[in-house]
Amino acid sequence: MQNDIQEILISEEEIQAKVKELGEKLSTAYKDRDPLVICVLKGAFIFMADLVKNITVPIELDFMAVSSYGASTKSSGVVKIIKDLDQSVEGRDVLIVEDIIDSGLTLSYLIKLLENRKAKSVSVVTLFDKPTGRTVELEADYKGFVIPDAFIVGYGLDYTEHYRNLPYIGILKPEIYSN
Numbered sequence: 001m002q003n004d005i006q007e008i009l010i011s012e013e014e015i016q017a018k019v020k021e022l023g024e025k026l027s028t029a030y031k032d033r034d035p036l037v038i039c040v041l042k043g044a045f046i047f048m049a050d051l052v053k054n055i056t057v058p059i060e061l062d063f064m065a066v067s068s069y070g071a072s073t074k075s076s077g078v079v080k081i082i083k084d085l086d087q088s089v090e091g092r093d094v095l096i097v098e099d100i101i102d103s104g105l106t107l108s109y110l111i112k113l114l115e116n117r118k119a120k121s122v123s124v125v126t127l128f129d130k131p132t133g134r135t136v137e138l139e140a141d142y143k144g145f146v147i148p149d150a151f152i153v154g155y156g157l158d159y160t161e162h163y164r165n166l167p168y169i170g171i172l173k174p175e176i177y178s179n
């Protein structure tokens, strides 16, 4: 698996330091608000687990699974709900936890959905932001790293469902895509 990586873009240590910093910011922002923190599966599962350990105020968690990339490095443009939330968001302060904002399609769909379900507020924290990928206008409320125009893997992010278990962010060798 490591042999498929051309370059490590962001190290495990850099990620952990950033996640701690985001956790501290969110602990201040959500003090006394008991937010519903929503993990967007699968990509955000590692970020979510590390992030909530760095949030020091009461929160509730829920999980939603959506997919639009399939086995490609380009969004299909169709966001498919694979698993919906267990809890109602009505009247709740909601924080969506995403691994990456690329085209912005996944999040713009989710934000609209949760607003239609009458959440009191909907905010977004993303660990990675790829602004060059945007096809819809969208800004995260909290973000970790701005990344260049490259397909990244690791720390939850996949290519054809692999590489999610790398503890760092890497770029794959070009020959991996032609296999």
Ligand SMILES: O=P(O)(O)OC[C@H]1O[C@H](OP(=O)(O)OP(=O)(O)O)[C@H](O)[C@@H]1O
Pocket: 040, 041, 042, 043, 044, 066, 067, 068, 069, 070, 075, 098, 099, 100, 101, 102, 103, 104, 105, 106, 107, 157, 158
């Ligand atoms: O801004 P966008 O262009 O919509 O891309 C971002 C979304 O794409 C990825 O999910 P994917 O659909 O690959 O599902 P996965 O999380 O199961 O890998 C990623 O985890 C984000 O949820």
Ligand SMILES: [Mg+2]
Pocket: 043, 069, 070, 157, 158
């Ligand atoms: Mg994916």
